[in-house]
Amino acid sequence: MSKSGFKKNNFDLFYELVRTDFVMRYHNSALGFVWVLLKPFLLYLIIMAVFSWLFGNHDPNYQLNLLLGLLLYNYFSESTLRGVTSLYDRSSVILKVNFPKSVAVYTSVVNSLISFLAGFVVFLIFWVWTKPLDSLVGLGYFGLQVLILSGLILGLNFFTGIIYTRLKDFLSVWEVLLQVIFWSTPIVYPASILPPAIRSLSLLNPLTIIVNQSRTAIVSGGDYHWNLTAYAAGITLILLAAGRRFFSVQVKKIAENF
Amino acid sequence: MIAVKLDHISKTFALPTQKQDSLRERFINLKFRQNYKKLSALTDINLEVAKGEWLGVIGANGSGKSTLLKIIAGIYEPDQGEVRVKGQLVPFLELGVGFNPDLSARDNIFLNGVILGMSRKTINRKFKSIVDFAGIQPFINQKLKNFSSGMQMRLGFSIAMQTQADTYLLDEVLAVGDYEFQQKAKRVFRSMKQSGKTVIFVSHDLVNVRRWCDRVIWLDHGQIRSSGRPAEVIKQYTA
Numbered sequence: 480m481s482k483s484g485f486k487k488n489n490f491d492l493f494y495e496l497v498r499t500d501f502v503m504r505y506h507n508s509a510l511g512f513v514w515v516l517l518k519p520f521l522l523y524l525i526i527m528a529v530f531s532w533l534f535g536n537h538d539p540n541y542q543l544n545l546l547l548g549l550l551l552y553n554y555f556s557e558s559t560l561r562g563v564t565s566l567y568d569r570s571s572v573i574l575k576v577n578f579p580k581s582v583a584v585y586t587s588v589v590n591s592l593i594s595f596l597a598g599f600v601v602f603l604i605f606w607v608w609t610k611p612l613d614s615l616v617g618l619g620y621f622g623l624q625v626l627i628l629s630g631l632i633l634g635l636n637f638f639t640g641i642i643y644t645r646l647k648d649f650l651s652v653w654e655v656l657l658q659v660i661f662w663s664t665p666i667v668y669p670a671s672i673l674p675p676a677i678r679s680l681s682l683l684n685p686l687t688i689i690v691n692q693s694r695t696a697i698v699s700g701g702d703y704h705w706n707l708t709a710y711a712a713g714i715t716l717i718l719l720a721a722g723r724r725f726f727s728v729q730v731k732k733i734a735e736n737f
Numbered sequence: 738m739i740a741v742k743l744d745h746i747s748k749t750f751a752l753p754t755q756k757q758d759s760l761r762e763r764f765i766n767l768k769f770r771q772n773y774k775k776l777s778a779l780t781d782i783n784l785e786v787a788k789g790e791w792l793g794v795i796g797a798n799g800s801g802k803s804t805l806l807k808i809i810a811g812i813y814e815p816d817q818g819e820v821r822v823k824g825q826l827v828p829f830l831e832l833g834v835g836f837n838p839d840l841s842a843r844d845n846i847f848l849n850g851v852i853l854g855m856s857r858k859t860i861n862r863k864f865k866s867i868v869d870f871a872g873i874q875p876f877i878n879q880k881l882k883n884f885s886s887g888m889q890m891r892l893g894f895s896i897a898m899q900t901q902a903d904t905y906l907l908d909e910v911l912a913v914g915d916y917e918f919q920q921k922a923k924r925v926f927r928s929m930k931q932s933g934k935t936v937i938f939v940s941h942d943l944v945n946v947r948r949w950c951d952r953v954i955w956l957d958h959g960q961i962r963s964s965g966r967p968a969e970v971i972k973q974y975t976a
Contacts, residue, residue, distance in 0.1 A: 491857040495848050499837060506839050575834045576852055577811035648760045731814045734807070735750065 489579055496586040501593065519598035523549060530667050538669050540611045543602075543698045548666035548690050550598045551625075555632060555686065556657045558591030562636025563643045563650050566730075570644075570737040580730050581723075584636050588629060595625075606697070617696030620703055624693045627708070630715040631685060637722030641729045644736040664690060685711040739823065740904050740935040741786040741809060746818035748779040748804055748959075778804040779815075779959045788823070788903070789933040793950030793967060795943065795974055801959040802939045806830060806906045809937065824903030827853055831908070832893030838882035842873055842892060845881050849896050863899045870921065871895035891918055898925050904935040909942070943971050 505511040523546050531542060538544065565587040566573065566580060573580060606615075643649045664686050670678055681687045688704075688711045695701045751773040779801045786792050794802050807813045809820060810828035835852040836845050846867055850860040860867075868874050871892040873884070881889060926949060929936065940946050946953060946967060953970040955963040963970050 488851055488854060488856040491855075492851045494857070495851045499840065499844070499848055502844070503837065503839060569835075572835045572852060574807075574812065575830045576828060578852055578854075646760070734812050 489582060492578065493582050493585060493589075496582060497589050500586060500590045504590070515594050515597040516601055519546075519550060519553065519594075520601050522553075523601075526667065538671075538699075540609075540694075540698050541669070543605060543609055543611055544669075544694050545667060546602050546605060547693055547698055548664075550595060550602060551628060551690055551693060552661060552664065552666050552686075553598070554591055554595035555628065556661070557594065558588045558632045559635055559639065559653065559657070560650075561587040561591060562632065563639045563653050565636060566640040566733060567644050567737075573734055574737060580733065581637075581726065584633070584640050584726070587636055587640070588633050591632075592629065611698050612700050615697060617700075621693050621696040623708065624689045624696065624711075627685070627712050627715050628689050630719050631689075631711075634715060634718030634720075634722040637719075637726040641726060641733065644733055660684075660686060666690060682707060685714045738788040739785050739821075740788040740790070741784070741823070741826075741937065742821040743782050743784040743809070744819045744821070746779055746782040746784075746808060746815045746820065747777075748801075748808060748813060748815050750776045750778055752776050777959055779808070782818070782959075782961060784954070784961070786904075786935060786937060788935055790952060791930065791936045791938060791950045793946040793953040794937065794939045794956060795941070795946060795953060795971065796956035796962075800956040802956055803830070803908065804959075805956065806908055806937065806939055810906055822904060825854075825901070826904040826906070827897070827900045827902035828906040829897050829908065830906065832890050832897060834893075836881055836889065836893065839880055841878050842868075842881055842884070843877050845892070846896055849893065850899070853897065853900050854902075855900055859901075860899075867892075867895045867899055870898065872918075887915065887918075894918075894922065902934070904937070905929070907936060907938045907940075909940050943975070947971055 505514065508514065510517065526549065527542055527545060530545060562584065565583045569580075569583050572578065639649065639653060663681065664684060665673070665681065670681070670687075670691065673681060688707045692704060692708055692711075695703060752775075754772040754774050782805065794805060796802050804813065806828065807830070808815050809822065810826065810830070811820070812828070812830075833845070833849055835849050837848060840848065846864065847857060847860055851857065855863075868877055871888070871894070873888060873892060876884065876888075881892075884892070930949070936949075938946065938950060950967050952965065953967045954961050955970050955974045963973050
């Protein structure tokens with residue numbers, strides 16, 4: 480059956496959807512894109528003020544680690560939340576045109592990635608200021624962690640985007656789960672305060688690995704744990720494959736859920 | 738040559754008898770299974786549309802006309818049967834699909850254009866014709882929400898007319914715009930007809946159905962009640 484010739488213009492569709500999301504996000508706001516940088520900066524200041532006071536003396540790099548952890552977590556939380564509503568938000572289009580719906584899911588990740596990269600610029604400014612390591616040679620390893628995280632998000636979004644069209648409660652469920660994930664990942668507190676048993680258990684969570692390895696790469700220094708990275712990448716690949724499959728089967732029925 | 742072929746197509750919708758979208762509501766009503774009522778939208782539809790043919794689809798509200806178009810467009814998947822479409826198909830079930838009121842007319846042309854399957858390059862090339870045809874040149878950088886609904890529809894129509902497809906699905910698009918625009922639309926339809934495009938045209942406007950279509954089918958409760966020459970089928974339908 481004809482797919483309306485979409486293969487040729489998938490990228491253009493993707494580009495326009497990303498662009499629309501981006502423009503819509505900052506339209507009618509006086510500062511516009513400045514918010515992309517300002518928001519992580521201000522959030523960082525608030526949380527730093529509170530948590531430096533609580534945990535600051537455990538780790539000389541606590542503040543920079545906190546900022547990096549928050550950046551990674553915010554990327555995860557923002558893009559998965561967008562992922563939940565990615566298909567539902569386009570229901571008016573899905574009901575009228577048979578376009579490649581996976582593009583809507585990809586779009587949900589990209590705009591959050593742009594915010595993440597903007598926040599990372601803020602991070603780099605603080606990095607140069609405090610200079611925790613001699614060089615940024617770990618950027619490559621860090622990039623790998625971000626890639627794994629992006630794959631993890633995409634895999635999740637393939638599931639959640641479809642689930643939300645069936646069950647509107649899912650958004651609330653996901654918001655609660657995000658809180659659970661936030662507090663069970665060593666972001667605001669150092670992993671060292673966890674009892675050893677729980678600490679090794681927390682390594683089952685790929686997000687913990689990604690945050691820890693990112694910190695090792697560009698803040699704290701130390702040995703890379705390639706085995707943990709491989710585990711996180713493995714989980715991500717399984718999730719991506721399963722998500723893609725679930726999506727391609729379920730998406731055929733999706734117009735009937737609206 | 739056959740442009741569109743429907744082979745024993747059936748479609749049933751499971752409609753919840755009471756809309757219960759949230760868990761809370763299901764808790765309150767102490768049941769987790771929703772009650773569904775089966776609605777048979779289309780039953781065993783067989784249809785062939787030849788290349789270059791204009792097929793009109795008429796019938797009462799709820800007779801399955803839109804479901805039929807959506808199945809041909811690939812928006813719904815049929816429960817049974819097979820749909821075959823030769824060449825490129827563009828559905829116009831609504832004009833201006835994906836229009837965003839907070840974006841400028843310019844941005845919306847690109848957004849709607851790519852949703853309809855055009856490339857950005859193609860849209861760039863046809864940009865001027867789209868704007869001229871819609872007659873919105875002075876307002877091109879204004880937000881769409883400041884356009885009158887008629888102007889928005891005209892813009893949607895202008896973009897739609899620039900798509901290059903072999904088969905078009907039209908759902909009540911003639912009822913758009915003022916007199917002058919309708920005259921323009923007629924010219925577009927005439928050239929579509931001359932260039933051998935295949936069109937499936939759903940409408941309640943029997944005058945236009947008779948005027949444009951080579952053949953008409955009458956859908957009644959999800960089945961083809963009659964098929965044949967426009968004048969005859971319309972006569973049966975209105976009898």
